[in-house]
Amino acid sequence: MSIQKILLEFEPKLENLLRVLKEINKQEKYISESDCLKVAGYFSLPLARVFSLASFFDLMNTRPVKKKIIRVCSGGPCTMKRSFEIIRQIEMLLKIEMGNDSHPKVKLETMSCLGLCDQGPVMMIDEQVFEKVRPETVDDIILDYL
Amino acid sequence: MEIVTKNWEKINPLDINTYIRSGGYEALRKVIRETPLKVVSEIKRSGLRGRGGGGFPTGEKWEITAKIEADEKFIICNLDESEPGVYKDRIIAEKNPHQIIEGLLIGAYAIGAKRAFIYINGHYKKPAEILKIALEQAREKEFVGRGIMGSSIDVEIEIFSGAGAYICGEENALINSIEGKRGEPRLKPPHPPVSGLFGKPTIVNNAETLANVPYIIKRGADVYSKIGPSLSPGTKLFLLEGAVKNKGIFEVPLGTTAEDLIFNSLYGGGMEDGKEFWFAQIGGASGRLMPRGKLDQLLIYGPSEYPIGAGSILVVDKMADIKDLLFSWADFFHRESCGKCVPCREGTYRLWEIAKWLKNNDLKERDRENIEDILWTLSNTTFCPLGNFAAVAWSDAISMFSEEIFGK
Numbered sequence: 001m002s003i004q005k006i007l008l009e010f011e012p013k014l015e016n017l018l019r020v021l022k023e024i025n026k027q028e029k030y031i032s033e034s035d036c037l038k039v040a041g042y043f044s045l046p047l048a049r050v051f052s053l054a055s056f057f058d059l060m061n062t063r064p065v066k067k068k069i070i071r072v073c074s075g076g077p078c079t080m081k082r083s084f085e086i087i088r089q090i091e092m093l094l095k096i097e098m099g100n101d102s103h104p105k106v107k108l109e110t111m112s113c114l115g116l117c118d119q120g121p122v123m124m125i126d127e128q129v130f131e132k133v134r135p136e137t138v139d140d141i142i143l144d145y146l
Numbered sequence: 147m148e149i150v151t152k153n154w155e156k157i158n159p160l161d162i163n164t165y166i167r168s169g170g171y172e173a174l175r176k177v178i179r180e181t182p183l184k185v186v187s188e189i190k191r192s193g194l195r196g197r198g199g200g201g202f203p204t205g206e207k208w209e210i211t212a213k214i215e216a217d218e219k220f221i222i223c224n225l226d227e228s229e230p231g232v233y234k235d236r237i238i239a240e241k242n243p244h245q246i247i248e249g250l251l252i253g254a255y256a257i258g259a260k261r262a263f264i265y266i267n268g269h270y271k272k273p274a275e276i277l278k279i280a281l282e283q284a285r286e287k288e289f290v291g292r293g294i295m296g297s298s299i300d301v302e303i304e305i306f307s308g309a310g311a312y313i314c315g316e317e318n319a320l321i322n323s324i325e326g327k328r329g330e331p332r333l334k335p336p337h338p339p340v341s342g343l344f345g346k347p348t349i350v351n352n353a354e355t356l357a358n359v360p361y362i363i364k365r366g367a368d369v370y371s372k373i374g375p376s377l378s379p380g381t382k383l384f385l386l387e388g389a390v391k392n393k394g395i396f397e398v399p400l401g402t403t404a405e406d407l408i409f410n411s412l413y414g415g416g417m418e419d420g421k422e423f424w425f426a427q428i429g430g431a432s433g434r435l436m437p438r439g440k441l442d443q444l445l446i447y448g449p450s451e452y453p454i455g456a457g458s459i460l461v462v463d464k465m466a467d468i469k470d471l472l473f474s475w476a477d478f479f480h481r482e483s484c485g486k487c488v489p490c491r492e493g494t495y496r497l498w499e500i501a502k503w504l505k506n507n508d509l510k511e512r513d514r515e516n517i518e519d520i521l522w523t524l525s526n527t528t529f530c531p532l533g534n535f536a537a538v539a540w541s542d543a544i545s546m547f548s549e550e551i552f553g554k
Contacts, residue, residue: 014344015306017326022268022309049327056328056484058310059268075230076431076460077387079474084467110477112312114269115233117387118394 003038012043021054030061058112067107068146071124072133074110077117085135086121093139106146147373149361149381150354151397154241159276162283165244171289173363177252178297185256186212189359192367193379198224198315198352199429199455201378201447204359210339211257211347219259220348222324223250223356225266225273226308226315229430230478231458234383235353237395239266239273242357243280247303249356251289252363254301257349261302264353265320268308277305312482313532317342317350319484330486331530352456354383374399378446382457384413388426389463391415404428404452405441408461421463425546429455431478432535435542468550469505472543476501479536490533493524497540504551514552517544 006023010016020039024031031054033047040050055062072078072087087098087108096103098110116122119131123138125145133141153168165171177185190205211219223246227235238246246264254262266274281303284290292300311329313319318332321343342348358380362370371379378400386393390408392415398407404426408414417423425435428445434452436443445454462471480498485491497520503509521544524537543551 014326015324018309018323019306022307043326045326052328053326056311057268057308060309073230074474074477076427076471076474077231079470080388080460080462080466084470084473110481112310112478112481113228113230113232115227115236115267117231117233117385 003035007038007042014043017043017045017050017053018057021050021060025054025060030064032062067103067105069124069126070106070108070142071111072108073113073116073120073122075113075117075120078120078122081121082135083121086123086133086138089135089138090142093142147381147399148397149373150238150245150357150383151241151395152361157242157244159241159243160279162244162280162287165242166287169364170244170360171248171287173360174248174251174255174289175295177255177363178295178299182212182256182258185252185363188367189256189362190367192362192370193376194355194358194362194370195378195380195447196352197354197358197382197456198227199229199453201453204351204355207339207349207351208253208257210337211259211349214340214347216347218261218344218346219257220343220346221250221254221257221259221262222317222320222343222348222350223262223264223353224315224317224320224350225264225270225353226320227353227456228267228269228310228312228315228482229432229456229458230474231385231387231427231430231460232456234385234395234457236267236270236273238353238357238383239270239277243273243277244284245357245360246277246353247280247284247290249359250303250351251294251301252359253349253351253356255299257347259349260300261304263324263343264303264305265314265324266305266307268310270307274305274307281305311484312478313484313530316530316532319530320350321348328484330484331532375401375444375446378448382445382454384445384454385458386414386461387458388461389418389421389423389466390461391418400446401444403442403444404436404459407445407459408441414461417461417463421465424462424464424466426462427458427460427539428452430458430460431475432538433458433460434538435546437546468543468547469501472540472551473498473501473505475536475539479532483532483536487529487533489523490528490530490536493520493528493533494536496520497524497536509552 036050040047123130123133158164194204195201314329319329323329338348396413476498480494483494521537524533
């Protein structure tokens with residue numbers, strides 16, 4: 001769907017700005033500067049205002065995502081359920097370091113709470129959520145999905 | 147004692163009739179025959195306090211907005227919870243969404259709002275879907291929309307989904323993000339009940355707070371105010387996580403002790419086999435650390451040595467690695483700092499850096515000396531409470547477990 005088509009689904013009211021950006025991110029996987037320019041025109045807002053919103057939130061990207069992103073929850077409850085052992089296991093398996101950008105295809109990050117503490121430890125690969133991950137089984141999940 | 151969790155087993159969240167059969171929407175029916183100010187005073191007399199963490203008396207908040215003349219007012223249900231260890235609002239929305247919707251409608255009527263929002267965490271896809279279906283059914287039954295229940299009252303409810311930012315649980319940041327601005331806190335005053343969304347009087351209430359409202363209306367403020375201590379009445383959903391035997395959600399009257407909650411076989415049931423209690427963190431990543439000797443403290447809203455926040459209790463045993471936990475706290479706040487003020491943006495970053503070195507056993511003496519400076523700056527100079535929160539658990543850990551952290 002083109003940006004124009006997305007825009008036409010929403011009235012140019014301020015409360016729709018975040019909704020529009022989320023929709024663009026969903027369709028295009030990221031929000032480019034030229035997308036922001038079109039959105040800014042439609043809402044009659046400065047480009048900076050639109051871009052500052054797009055760049056603020058975790059669930060939106062302002063650059064194309066070229067790598068698989070593995071995220072492991074580092075919240076207290078998941079930490080108590082050995083999420084740091086899971087991180088070490090992934091680091092060893094893929095020979096990468098958490099937070100480091102050097103691997104061409106994968107990036108490993110920690111993430112904030114998804115509110116699934118009762119199902120922890122929680123891990124995400126791109127959009128896919130994995131619950132009750134164990135250090136012993138994480139290798140299989142990673143190798144399956146990469 | 148069950149108020150919020152009552153009937154969870156009997157109700158099908160996808161079928162409004164099961165909620166109506168269990169007495170649902172009776173409170174709304176009762177309310178629209180009364181004057182809004184009477185509803186406000188009933189909630190005020192009940193002593194209900196906000197369940198999101200602040201513990202501000204809900205009735206007093208409503209009263210401010212109800213008494214203001216304005217062409218437009220808003221009420222927002224805050225379902226953005228993203229504090230590590232807190233998932234009670236998600237479970238309420240998944241088990242009994244109409245309880246939240248009914249509370250929100252009552253609130254809207256009481257303050258005179260024609261538009262209401264449910265601001266839901268962007269990660270909560272399933273609960274958002276359930277709420278959407280629940281709203282459609284409530285609209286069909288004429289509980290939501292124009293002329294609710296045949297009266298002349300209009301209340302529209304919209305779901306607004308966030309995009310993944312902890313700070314948006316703070317009411318001003320939440321309002322900013324609905325207005326299409328970065329989720330940064332605003333200077334107070336004016337507080338939202340006076341000037342909030344689009345500059346109009348706005349009430350922001352936590353989902354659990356609103357879920358208590360139908361009960362209070364139905365059974366009366368007098369019944370509710372007698373549950374638990376008089377300054378902080380009612381029940382609260384607590385979340386037990388960590389090295390405790392029974393994990394999950396437990397509804398208990400406020401004023402229960404942490405000891406009871408963790409060790410009573412009705413709730414936590416004690417420690418996991420072979421594990422020894424070390425401390426409990428009360429109130430999520432921003433919570434204080436409670437040692438064994440303080441377990442007899444009452445869990446209440448209001449003045450308390452250990453604020454209960456949104457009700458999460460993380461039980462930590464002696465085998466746990468304190469450095470992992472220190473990293474976990476610093477990691478969370480450094481990622482979630484919105485970047486508006488320098489002390490928080492830089493302070494949480496430096497603390498995170500130190501936590502990383504500490505975890506890798508690579509901490510220099512000069513970094514260690516800086517910890518206290520950073521913690522003081524976070525506690526005293528940040529723009530909004532997020533910065534203060536970032537220092538709470540760290541300060542407690544440094545003063546209580548310096549030997550475990552830095553060695554002898």
